[in-house]
Amino acid sequence: MAAADEDHEFDFDHHSERLPEATKFQTAILAVLAEETRYGLAIKEELEDYYGEKVNHGRLYPNLDQLVQEDLVEKTERDKRTNDYAITDDGRERLRADVQWFAEHLLAESSGGGD
Structure with a gap:
């Protein structure tokens, strides 16, 4: 199994094997909590702002x-x-992996590398 290279790129193969998957909704929760610790209703309010509807x-x-x-x-x-x-x-690592995966695909598309 390949380790992260010298540029500190994320090793998806290594981390995806040991970290649980997260749904888009769960990824949004992790993003909210990456800012600071919150209680349930504060998480709910932040998600409602993001989704534009009641959670x-x-x-x-x-x-x-x-x-x-x-x-x-x-x-x-x-x-x-x-x-x-x-x-x-581990939650921060899962969030970072998801964000990096999406960013790489978005950047590949914008540079003409995606089909």
Whole structure:
């Protein structure tokens, strides 16, 4: 298996084998948490701004729970009713890999390399 080269490019083959996949919605959650630790309703509000529509609790919290189970997000209790969510190192790595993958494909298309 190839390691990252001297230019520190991301080794997708190596990392994709050990990091769980994330849906687009989960990737958006990771992006929100990359800025700072937030509680659930703050995440919901940021996602609503991004999507331009209401985000249902029944969509948000199961996705947060899955990200927690996959160790991409850490959940801590703020008080009896509120939890804080923070991106983990693996979550940041997953987000970075996804963003880099999309950027490489976008750049390839804009330089005439994509079909």
